[in-house]
Amino acid sequence: MKKYVILLFVVLLGLAWFSAGSDMVNDPIKAKEHMEKAAELEEKGIYVDAVTEYESALEYEPDSEELYMKMAEAYLKSGDSREFISICEDTAEKYQDNTHAMDSLMDYYTENGDEEEAVKYLKDFLEEYPDNKNAQEWFTQLEGSYTELYCRYETMGEIVNNSMVVSDDGLYGLTDATGSEVIPCEYKELYPFSEEGFALARTEDNRWIYIDEDDQIRKAPDSEYGKLGMYTEDGTAAEKDGKYGYLDENMEPAGKFQWEELTGLKEGTGAGQKDGEWSLVNKKGKAKGEERYEDVITDAFGFCSAQKRIFVKTGDGYQMINTKGEQIGELTFDDARAFTEEGYAAVCKDGKWGFADSDGELVIDYTYENAESFRNGFAPVSSGGKWGYINEEGTMVIQPEFLEATHISEEGTAAVMIEQQGENVWKLLQLNLFQ
Known part of the structure; x- marks a missing residue:
């Protein structure tokens, strides 16, 4: 009797192994069947049911990055962009060796003119996964993107204390950093708010x-x-x-x-x-x-001593001193721009511009045709006759394409001049650098 029990146990165990092996063989087949059905439904424009088929396929192949992305794209075709974004984000984090999810999400944002949201997501992603090369490349590409804000004036100036001097018909007014009118153009001369x-x-x-x-x-x-x-x-x-x-x-x-x-x-x-x-x-x-x-050296508004640093000229050129008249550092410059409230100052040597810190040390080499001092972490620089922006690492985050460029405000806006239909026109830009 005992022999029959043992034999029965062996038979049942074998059947279990066979059944498990059979399921393993059939899982890809069943997944494929659901994927084919989903594709047929998508061809007919029945995207909601196609999503259901992809979900069923995932039950058999739960680790398929391809399936997640097909389901995400079906959601997008159905008009559910929120679910598309959610799946792309989850998939990008789960399958970091595969760039499909990240690329699809970034393409979606850029095609819809929503680079600000893309940069925001990338910043959060890179805080969690700082070594992700694909995210780094997308961030470098998109952080320098910008959108134009509606703001139509003959001239625009520096944005200081959330105020920008603008002009119309020879009279001056003030807007805030986004171009909304604060003071109408009614004055013969005007300066930003202190x-x-x-x-x-x-x-x-x-x-x-x-x-x-x-x-x-x-x-x-x-x-x-x-x-x-002022x-x-x-x-x-x-x-x-x-x-x-x-x-x-x-x-x-x-x-x-x-x-x-x-x-x-x-x-x-x-x-x-x-x-x-x-x-x-x-x-x-x-x-x-x-x-x-x-x-x-003074700035555009007649100040010389921000950060308690002043550039003065002696017979040897310009030197940096503090408010006590003491020399800071040993470098001498051919020209300089006054410091702003924070950041590096632009300095010139042998016709090229670089940047010095408040200790008098050169921190960005003499590289540019022209430059303005840093403000809010970025500086306008000129190369090839056009102006763009660099960050404090010296990386060109917005390529030189403007005839003139002002400092970037705390809100991430800046006034620039471009050539449009043969005329020089001022534009107000919202830069994604600050999102």
């Missing part, structure tokens, strides 16, 4: 005033001042009877008006010129020391 929220404006009767975002006058210096600088709490440069000095926050003289030229104040320091020589000055407009310089 950190304190005041914009310097010159009215049609040549009166200088400071306005807020509601176009209300907030500070109105006496008419005896012929010219004013407002800061440290002090505001002003001209009276051909001499310059500083006004305090109440628009009252902070000291003597004795300079032939005077920069704005940042970090409690400015620079004044008298008899062809420049000196560092304090908030009252007094010289801070005995040192004299041939020239001082």
